[in-house]
Amino acid sequence: MRTKERIKTILLLVLLFGAVSLTYLNWTSYTGKNDTYDANEATLNTSVAKQNMATPFSVSYKTDEGRFGAAYHGGSVNALYDKLRPYIAEALSGNMHETSEVFWISALDKKGVLIDYEGNIPAFALASDLGSDAVMPDVYCRYLLITEDNIYLKDTQREVYHVITHKLGEKWLDGALFGLNATKCTLAYEAKNTRVSFETLMFDRNISSFTINSVNSQTTFGDSQLSALLKVFGMNYNTCGRHIEKDGSKVYIEDLSTLKISPDGYVTFESEDASELSLSIPSQGEKPTVQEIVEGAGSIVDMLCSFAGGDASLYLREVYEEGTIKYGRSFGGIPIDKSGSGYAAEVYLSGNKVVRLGFHMRGYTATATATYTLPQKFAIASVDEGNFGVLSLRYNDNSLGTCEALWYVKK
16 A cells, blocks of 8 residues: 555656646747747847848839839848848948938939838848948938949938938949849839839839738637747736737736737737836947847847748838837738738837737738739829829738739839
């Protein structure tokens, strides 16, 4: 009898030790592909965010033979951009000063390269992505134009222009463009088209696209994934309060922090916690720099993308001086707009504390279905002249399961 009792005691101890070990492992390790969150710290490793800061969506170049370029196809755009990267990186080290729209328009007439980054990005993000050592001031740009003598930056949000005089030397442009192969195109400015913005690339050929799948990723989350997701925000799945609202939203509350997962996959985090344990981004001072904001917020959003899954790419979209930053996602070189918001993620900061975050927890994958895309010239012709803006091809995710690329005008 004593032997049996001893065996029972040993078995109970083994089971108890196993349960404690599993609980410990659940809260101290997560093997997601982009996991950089340390459960013992309230700050984030920002190394993964740098790859998402500057994403070109179209590249065109003007020579004596005309303008050629690529858009809406990530492989073609990147092939052009990669050839031009070292020249742009070196040119950024010149002296910068503010200029005017007149000089920007004049530069569009010259031989050179025009790049569209889709949203207004900080100049430092551009330099970082290109591997440039240039120290950039607090300047933003959506468009970059490099000519034989200068680099021009256009901030479409603030309507501000800057110019950098570079020292790439004579004939550098001929060498940079040698061997490039792209499609014949023109700018709306060159075509004297007043329905869309000057920098809109116009192609004669039809642009192909595919239908993509849109999946509400959170519907398949089990306890382990919810636990790991909460841990990103410094919350404990085993001890936080929780309830389900009438619309089916799952709500998790811990101290002054709340995480809400809506049925459509929209995740919101809000916190009034000002303690050292609250979710924050690394910063040298009480108020983080723009670079610290971009890198810290990007690290958080990058991890959330790993939960969403799929093959979409994350890119920096807008940075606002009051500490708000927005990210987009794209598929195959075409931006994805979540219906009703137009962004994939937004982060609001107070100092270095994250006070609110919104993220569309959706995964995107390709289908084998090619879809008809309205020829661009017809799309331009249908634009009301009073609705002047940038015409671009975008996937509109209306949560119906599949997305098709359609033309939109964004002011």
